[in-house]
Amino acid sequence: MDRWFKEQFKRNCFPIFMILILNIIGMSFNIILPMFMRYFLDNIIVNKHTEILMRFSMLLIVLFIISSILDFIGKRWYCNIILKLKKDLKETIFNHIQRIGLKDFFSKSKGDYIATIINDSESVIQIFNDYLYPAILSIISLIIVVGILLNMSIELTIICLLSIPIFVITSKYFGAKIKQIAYKIRKDTAKHMEILDEGLSLIVTNKLYDYYEEQQKNYKEKVDDLMKNSYSLFINSIYSKQIFGLTASIFPIIILIQGGYKVAANEISVGMIVAFISYLSYLYNPVTVLSKLNMVIKEMKVSIKRIDEILNMNKENLYEYDSKIEDQDVKGNIEFKNVRYDINNKTILNDVSFTIKAGELVAIVGTNGVGKSTLLNLLLKLYDFDGDILIDDVSIKDMNTSSIRNLISIVPQRGSLYATSIRENIKIGKKDAKNDEIEQVLELVNLKSFIDSLEDGLDTEVFGNEVNLSGGEKQKILCARAFLKPSKILILDEALNAIDNESKEIIIKNILKMKEQKTIIMITHDPDNLKIVDKVIEIKSYN
Template sequence: MQTLKKFIRFYKPYKKLFFVDMLCALIASAIDLAFPQILNLLTKDVFTGSSSQIIRSLWIIGIGLILMYIVRYFCQYFITSWGHIMGARMESDMRQELFDHYQKLSFSYYDKNNTGEMMSKLISDLFDITELAHHGPENFFISAIKIIGSFILLAMINVPMTLILLAVTLIMGVFSLFKNRKMRSVFFDNRKKIANVNSRLQDSLSGIRVVQSFANEEIEKDKFCESNLKFLDSKKDSYFIMGSFHAGNSFFQGLLYTVVLVSGGFFIAKGTLRAADLAIYALYIGIFLNPLDVLINFTEAFQKGLSGFRRFLDVVETKPEILDRKGAKPLVNPRGDISYNNVSFRYENDSEVLDNVNISIKAGKTIAFVGPSGGGKTTLCSLLPRFYDVTEGQITIDGKDIRDITLKSLRNCIGIVQQDVYLFAGSIGENIAYGKPDASEQEIIQAAKNANIHDFVMSLEDGYDTYVGERGTRLSGGQKQRIAIARVFLKNPPILILDEATSALDNESERHIQASLEHLAKNRTTIVIAHRLSTIRNADEIIVINQSGIQERGTHDELLNLNGLYSKYYNMQFEGLGD
């Protein structure tokens, strides 16, 4: 019931459309119920008169029935067209709400969940919502009217026969409820299994270059086959249950006709029922069974839609871990003074990554983090834009705790260039403009020039309209990196994070990009995570971090003179280059 209450709120924007749909359903149901009564009236009164009276009455009867069914036509048209449009709009609203919520969820959620499963919840899980949203209330409403109306009219013909009919119907209802409970869990399992299939597909296709480079197509086929067969098994279970459900209800419908025929014959023999009344009674049985048929056939769509909606709720009711504090204010005209004050951090169910770290960076200065993987360098940078929140301590910008600053303004003042550049499917110009969506063409070109990518772009046939491919597959690593730098130039943030931005590039590309990065870092507070130590010689401060925390700090020359860890790392790289 709680799930249904949450589902009902999506009708609110379309309540006028919903009530008109229900009114049309009421009129159509009333017309269906009226026909046997009209036939009963005609056989008792009109068709017992003279032939001339009957013929005169037929014109009126015919025109009346045609008008009645014209009204039914328009009602049915509205129900089928606008009723489904209402359902599709609700599905669209849910999909938009789910996507919007995905945008708010913290990095920790994405650390634990697979992209393919998230896509499954966004697309296939909501696919059946339209049918549930439209046919759910309409089918239950029409069925309730027809079943209750039929029972009343049947009782008016013969009460004992109707009570027998009610007893069989109640047994049928108990059977349906029992099967519905089983179907609910099976259809929910269907959703999980198809999500696993989508997850496996997304994972394999995203890594197709790795798959083919290792000639591991057979391994991927086997893994996909395993997920696919598990989904097939789950579908088979659902069809077995659906088969017994439909077959059982079909048996009960046959039992209803048998009960009517046998009990009707008995009451005719006793003289308490006329043969003509039994014929009318049989007509109402058809009207009574029709909504039962509708409900039975709708059960599958109902359970599918409801299980999809439950998985939808699983996501939208997940609270983002990173939110604006109450009373948080925008950061206005930031200078870029940054302080890490007694900062500690641990990932969920993990050991301490950072312990009591204190770092101060003056506005416009450059600080570099160096050290082995796993020391917490990237984590330190991820805490600044609040991709994660500190476990203890605080980080401030211009003396303000970043948790007291609105997320949007905080992240707007920070530009990030990473080693693994993500380009969106689209043109080069669109990807650069991501740094400032309302940028003019001239601004985009200037950003590209600052990043030393303009000449390359102009050498392409389509220039800034060149399609980059999925994740920028049509471009080299260096070209993608320079587009990412142009994006940050366009954003023009006062604070810059360079996360091993040149470590994956060849020496020639690195020289071009290093020049672009130095231009980008000018007059900005810059944090650099460095792999190649030659790129940070001019940093105002270098901090050496390993699993035990901060080990050394100072300028390049000061650290070399210490003859400690930094000197060791530097000499190892220098010797490697010498070889």
């Protein structure tokens, strides 16, 4: 996170400095004010200059109000910076996760990523807001106040308890408002978690269909909603704190006026007592903040470590090479040459070699877990491997990852849909697709009648986890997405298992027609599918 902190410091150095100046000015008013009160009591009141008593008291109140206004302006400005920092850190972590290579990505659980984005990022910024920045002001205040208090002695306890009812009423009023806002934030957080789960669950789809920008846009919208209510929560908290602070400041003046008349009557001398009472809060608050600083810094280090573990993961380089072939020139010949793939010190594939000619429909078969799907993931450059894979005699290791994935469309074995409309889910295959193109692929997968039966048609929203769609309907949408993509290679990974027989026959007929434009690879356990292919490639277990 060092780089992120440096970037944010450069970006926010000036406004934070100005906020600090505003806070110091406001704090200076408060610190020097007890000295005025002591002078006020010990000189004006003792000498019975009652004719200027109210004027001087009003002057003190005005100084307190000015101090409170400056403090409020600084805190409101500071609130905006804190929320921007939270928003930027969350987006930085999320966007980085979307680009992490799959080998590193699966080294952590999805819960770890979500907890880091939701909790750790929040913790880092909140600790800075609640403790680190206030600690700077506290140290300045503490040094000054300790120097003053060294010249004073404690004689009486604080007499400002009459302010408690105001604190209680204010707390109850703003507490109710804050509770309502907090409920909205919880709902926004739930939506935030939903889009996070979607973004992480569909990370492979994002990579295969270059859906990064759209996914990041959806995520940004959810974070914006969350931050709006968070801002409202901050503002109401600031209002309540300002009332508390103003009350705690005005009450000593009221006590001072009442005590002043008693001093004028030669009953007691309260100049030093009132000054001391005023300074006590400047002693207690910094000590409270600083006493917790060590603990919260340790908590912050833990959160920073968890965030660093993610930000230090290597991102995919989608454009590391100049592609040696243009998309329009690709024929679709594929060759695996002595391919080996190991994971966690276990060999999954070893010395795998075969060729697929352009325009062929090839079935890849083998027992479960033998590495059939892994082979195709290697073709898509989702993992590093030994050996070589060539497309039209060009090694994919010498091709841009982005270019390769643009050449290939896939219907995965366990695909998922985004929580958006059916139309948008299909258009992931071709973002600028026209309505007639979408209608055409609906016919290809026998989904037209189902879409027409829906009240909102293609604009029907897909609920979370696709609960409003059957497995077959979901699979047809995934097929439509892959068929719409203008690719040279089509991969079907157990793609037709959940689809009814009538629709399966229609889809297979249309797949056969695609052979004129595409190389088609089908992973299957269905013996009926083997009857339509040009070649069967069997993958045997290395172990």
